Amino acid sequence: MSLNGILLTLTLLVTSNITLAQTNCINQLADLSYIMKSKQQGLLRFESSRLATDFSYQTDLAFSDYLAFAYQYILAKNPRASMPCPILTDTYQHLVKQQQRTSTPNIVDLIAPFELRQNNNHKAVLLIHGLTDSPFTYHDLAQIYFQQGYTVRTLLLPGHGTAADALSNINAKQWQQATAYAIKRTVKDFDQVILGGYSTSAALLLNYLTVQPVDSKIKALMLFSPATEPHNKNGWLAKWIDRIPFINWIDKDADIDFAKYESFPFNAATAADDAMHSIALSTLIKRPLPNLPIFSVMSDVDTTIDTRASLQLLTALHDVKARPANRLDTLVYYGDATKITRDFPDDYTLLNPQCKSSTCKNIHGISHIAVVNSPNNPYYGIADVYRNCGSYLDDDALYKLCKTTKTPNIGERTAENIAAFPTFQRLTYNPYFTEQAHYIKQFIKQVEGFQGNQ
Known part of the structure; x- marks a missing residue:
């Protein structure tokens, strides 16, 4: 190579490194040209490594071992794992104080x-995220439980967590x-355990609690946008479509959201459908739930999960004679x-918050993905750092407009909303989060009081 060629190569390397150093997860969200290129070419859709290593999930392995493994696993396989991302949630700042993060x-x-640790406490909450998500899902909710004295x-x-x-x-x-x-290890480590599941993981928790004897240390179950049945009743077809060569994806997006996947393969739909099928009403009738109180959160216009099916499930599980904690x-x-639904139990505690502030007046329905995030979330919150424009994957012009307009319309992406507004951004935060936090704290106090009277 000539001297000029060597100098050119060095210049390109230095320039590339400077560009990389200046890029972070927030800057990428503002780079529309990169977003469109990533959407079209799948730049972030695939793992950076095909390492076969996996965690054995043996109960005798400490949770700290699991956390260390998961961190290194993400680091090895996520193409942006090492990218700076200046999102400082309250939970992240707690992890820094506990010397678990930089x-x-x-x-x-x-x-x-992650694990937010209390000093010498005996109670914990285990929170499991949904399909395409990551533990970042719980950065806001984690604070509520931590403030109540729970690890x-x-x-x-x-x-x-990868691609x-x-x-x-x-x-x-x-x-x-x-x-x-995760459940068995947490029960082994603590005297009192609350289980929390969002979307698909709600189905995983319900399945676990109804297929085997459950340790009495588990005190309550909390479900956020629980996955019971999808709106599309043909989910079972996904496994067959996935077998057709070169037809692997339901959605192809930019995957610019660092905390969850935006693209969606057919196999993911197959796995989610199998998880939901495991808690079908016809199945759960034969596998009763233990004597645990249930706290649930859902939206009437959820376009991911059939809310009527979720209400029917809660109705079937609510038997105060068989399970006193159900009160x-x-x-x-x-x-x-x-x-x-009219057959929903009259003795169920029903909380139906109404809009009292400007935060919610211009929101057109609470979305499936919104319930877990606070308006103060520095990424998904009202600051509008990240925009979910998945309604326009097949229309680049509207997709770009959704990403850039100064006055987006937000809410759940119902057919009516998409037809009514020129661009529609799916709501990523819960305008009622403060009220929801109060309800969670109230429920926990009731659970602890109920257990104390047993």
Whole structure:
């Protein structure tokens, strides 16, 4: 190579390194040209490594061993794991104080499973995320439990935390195995345990609690946008479509969201459908739930999960004669309460918050993905750092407009909303989060009081 060629190569390397150093997860969100290129070419859709190593999920392995493994796993396989990401949630700052994270986070630091530790306490909550998500899902909710004196543990489901293509190689049994490990290990480490599941993981928890004897240390179950049945009743077809050569994806997006996948392979739909099928009403009738109170949160216009099916499930599980703890069962329902099915139990505690501030007046329905995030979340919150524009994957012009408009319309992406507004951004935060936090604290106090009277 000539001297000029060597100098040119060195210049390109230096320039590339400077560009990389200046790029972070927030700057990428503002780079529309990169977003469109990534959407079209799948730049972030595939793992950076095909390492076969996996965690054994043996109960005798300490949770700290699991956390260390998961962190390194993400670091090895996520193409942006080492990218700076200046998102400082309250939970992240707690992890820094506990010397579990550095003060300047990279993406891996934010999406890896974590444990917010109390000093010498005996109670814990285990929180498990949903399909395509990561433990970042719980950065806001974790604070509520931590403030109530609970150690907070989270789990990374297999196929998550790296790149969307990883979901092409997993199944519901792997999720169930990871869930069982996390529950058994937490029960082994603490005297009182609350289980919390969002979306698909709600189905995983319900399945676990109804297939085997459950340790009496588990005191309550909390479900956020629980996955019971999808709106699309043809989910079972996904496994057959996935076998057709070169037809692997339901959605192909930019995957610019550092905390969850935006692209969606057919196999992921297959695994989710299997998880939901495991808690079908016809099945649960033969496998009764233990004597645990249930706290649930759902929206009337959820376009991911059939809310009517979720209400039917809660109705079937609510038997105060068979399970006295059921008198504490609580439902936080966002939307029109008159749409709740007539056979829903009269003695169920129903909480239906109404809009009282400007935060929610211009929001058109609470979305499936919104319930877990605070408006103060520095990424998904009202500051509008990240925008979910998945309604326009097939229309680049509207997709770009959704990403850039100064006056987006937000809410759940119902057909009516998409037709009514020129661009529609899916709501990523819960305008009622403060009220929801109060309901959670109230429920926990009732659970602790109920157990104290046993």
